[in-house]
Amino acid sequence: MMKQTLAQKLVARAAGRSTVAPGEIVTCKVDLAMMHDSGGPRRVKPMLERLGAKVWDPSKVVVITDHYLPAYDEESRNIIRIARDWVREAGIENFYDAQGICHVVLPERGHLRPGMFVVGGDSHSPTGGAFAAYMFGVGATEMLGVLVTGEIWLKVPHTLVMEFDGALQPGVSAKDVMLFLMGRFGLDGGQYQAVEYRGAAIRRLPMQERMTLCNMTAELGGQTGLIASDAITNAFLASEVETWDSDAGASVLAHHRFNASEIAPQVAAPHSPANAKPVEQFRDVKPTLAYIGACTGAKLEDLRMASQILGGRKSKMRLLVAPASARDQKTAADEGTLQVLLDAGAELLPNACGICAGYGDHVLPEDMVAISSTARNFKGRMGAASSQVYLASPYTVAATAVAGRVCDPREFLR
Amino acid sequence: MKAWVFGDNIDTDVIAPGRYMKFGIERITQHCLEAVNPDFSRQVTPGDIIVAGRNFGCGSSREQAPAALKHLGVAALVAESFAGLFYRNALNLGLPALACSGAKRIRHGDRLSIDYASNQVFDLTLDERLPFEPIPAHLMEMVRDGGLLPHLEKRLARKERAS
Numbered sequence: 001m002m003k004q005t006l007a008q009k010l011v012a013r014a015a016g017r018s019t020v021a022p023g024e025i026v027t028c029k030v031d032l033a034m035m036h037d038s039g040g041p042r043r044v045k046p047m048l049e050r051l052g053a054k055v056w057d058p059s060k061v062v063v064i065t066d067h068y069l070p071a072y073d074e075e076s077r078n079i080i081r082i083a084r085d086w087v088r089e090a091g092i093e094n095f096y097d098a099q100g101i102c103h104v105v106l107p108e109r110g111h112l113r114p115g116m117f118v119v120g121g122d123s124h125s126p127t128g129g130a131f132a133a134y135m136f137g138v139g140a141t142e143m144l145g146v147l148v149t150g151e152i153w154l155k156v157p158h159t160l161v162m163e164f165d166g167a168l169q170p171g172v173s174a175k176d177v178m179l180f181l182m183g184r185f186g187l188d189g190g191q192y193q194a195v196e197y198r199g200a201a202i203r204r205l206p207m208q209e210r211m212t213l214c215n216m217t218a219e220l221g222g223q224t225g226l227i228a229s230d231a232i233t234n235a236f237l238a239s240e241v242e243t244w245d246s247d248a249g250a251s252v253l254a255h256h257r258f259n260a261s262e263i264a265p266q267v268a269a270p271h272s273p274a275n276a277k278p279v280e281q282f283r284d285v286k287p288t289l290a291y292i293g294a295c296t297g298a299k300l301e302d303l304r305m306a307s308q309i310l311g312g313r314k315s316k317m318r319l320l321v322a323p324a325s326a327r328d329q330k331t332a333a334d335e336g337t338l339q340v341l342l343d344a345g346a347e348l349l350p351n352a353c354g355i356c357a358g359y360g361d362h363v364l365p366e367d368m369v370a371i372s373s374t375a376r377n378f379k380g381r382m383g384a385a386s387s388q389v390y391l392a393s394p395y396t397v398a399a400t401a402v403a404g405r406v407c408d409p410r411e412f413l414r
Numbered sequence: 415m416k417a418w419v420f421g422d423n424i425d426t427d428v429i430a431p432g433r434y435m436k437f438g439i440e441r442i443t444q445h446c447l448e449a450v451n452p453d454f455s456r457q458v459t460p461g462d463i464i465v466a467g468r469n470f471g472c473g474s475s476r477e478q479a480p481a482a483l484k485h486l487g488v489a490a491l492v493a494e495s496f497a498g499l500f501y502r503n504a505l506n507l508g509l510p511a512l513a514c515s516g517a518k519r520i521r522h523g524d525r526l527s528i529d530y531a532s533n534q535v536f537d538l539t540l541d542e543r544l545p546f547e548p549i550p551a552h553l554m555e556m557v558r559d560g561g562l563l564p565h566l567e568k569r570l571a572r573k574e575r576a577s
Contacts, residue, residue: 025550025552038435038476039475039476039477043477047563050563050567051563051566051567051570052570053566053570068436073436075436075437076436079436121475122474122475123473123474123475123499125475136499137475137499138475138499138502138503139475139476139477139480139499139502139503139506140477141477141503141506141507141561141562141563142502142503142506142562144562144563144566145506145562145566148566148570149566153552186423187423187469187472187497188423188468188469188472188495188497192497192498192499192501218473219473221469221472221497221498223498223499272423274423357432357474358427358431358432358433358435359432359433359435359436363433376425376427376473376474378425378427378428378473379427379428379449379450380427380428380431380449381425381427381431381432381473383433385449
């Protein structure tokens with residue numbers, strides 16, 4: 001039988017085929033559809049009504065509120081209300097209200113399994129690929145199509161392999177790996193194909209760090225990011241599941257190989273994640289705000305990284321922390337991580353998308369310079385068009401907060 | 415129709431800024447592309463065509479990005495390449511997205527017409543024909559129906575008649 005990549009195997013299973021070839025157009029059965037309050041109910045409800053159609057299988061739909069929370073005006077209150085009412089009307093039991101950001105809550109509540117084919121109504125949906133599930137983002141109308149038919153078309157992707165040998169240095173994280181790839185391959189380096197992360201350095205990463213890799217595959221321009229399942233996946237899921245991996249020798253579009261130990265902490269200058277370079281080139285930049293937030297940069301593992309730097313130190317600038325989920329925040333509180341951040345001067349924000357998506361009261365004012373653990377620094381995304389956002393890992397954001405200027409976190413870990 | 419030329423990597427935050435996303439499409443449309451061209455939403459006229467470089471529509475999955483362009487009456491998008499998610503969104507709304515390797519030859523303000531039979535953009539100002547990659551047949555049928563919603567409407571009506 002033809003050797004298949006992980007992406008091909010996942011798509012073939014969903015298409016009811018034994019094998020598929022890159023470039024073919026196939027129709028896939030969707031195992032799970034995830035929506036949030038912004039792109040979800042408020043958009044799909046009127047379209048479902050126009051069609052007089054019902055959700056194909058309410059047990060396969062997950063709705064998570066995370067964008068317009070906490071509701072801060074009439075419009076946002078209305079958007080959240082529509083989500084709450086609609087899940088009742090449509091009979092959707094998998095509803096997580098104000099529990100955190102969808103990409104983090106979805107696996108945290110056990111909805112992702114290796115082998116699944118999943119669509120999400122958000123561009124960072126490739127995050128789910130860390131669980132060896134084929135997960136990708138769609139817009140509201142395409143989501144409507146899934147809700148009505150339970151199916152979606154797909155052009156079978158080629159696979160680009162990013163292999164990392166060795167191990168990351170202390171103070172270097174998955175975020176740095178992605179910024180490094182962004183600097184090298186740009187915003188369309190992924191060519192809307194499947195990007196598969198492999199190698200000894202990847203196998204060492206905990207699940208939430210793997211999620212960061214797959215999450216930022218969106219910025220790299222891939223349709224999804226994938227990592228084969230292994231013992232670490234099983235431990236996270238607390239069950240033994242069948243291993244999903246590429247066949248050795250399966251044909252790929254490109255195979256890039258790097259030594260993980262050579263990757264330095266990275267920073268991406270405004271206004272593109274592709275403006276990434278090693279941190280030492282930004283030593284003269286003096287932000288006035290440090291932000292640790294979002295699905296990309298405020299999961300439990302991210303909070304732990306920041307706490308390693310901030311322990312016993314004080315932030316010299318305003319430091320905002322929005323833990324990515326309520327459960328991660330609870331664990332961080334129980335283990336003491338959260339107190340370390342608070343003692344360093346962090347202000348705690350709600351478990352929501354917040355500033356990263358340009359929502360809420362804390363969006364950046366005119367001319368503000370910020371360093372952020374989030375994924376995107378496009379012009380005007382996080383606030384005023386004149387604001388300047390530098391992207392970095394939670395380690396580097398924390399080190400910068402302590403130093404008062406962009407700083408290499410390895411200086412604090414020696 | 416008039417060409418509005420933009421560069422590489424025009425992202426959906428620029429096409430449909432996040433802070434207006436809580437509003438309806440009317441309000442979002444007023445701020446469409448304002449960070450790169452403040453006059454665009456006031457001066458674009460129905461039938462005009464957006465021309466761009468690589469990776470048009472990268473970033474957020476927000477469908478309001480192609481919806482705003484459609485609402486302004488933009489007839490088609492011509493770019494060297496599109497971000498995949500945006501490409502799907504545009505076609506789902508019935509807005510043709512045409513990948514054209516020669517897009518960068520088109521200058522701002524050129525008169526364009528599009529021939530879907532021969533898969534070519536005709537730049538009348540330059541007197542040049544620039545081929546684009548054909549939209550796959552199953553998607554072109556949906557675009558002709560006006561997008562996925564009217565396409566599904568038709569499909570469901572057919573199913574009802576058959577049963």
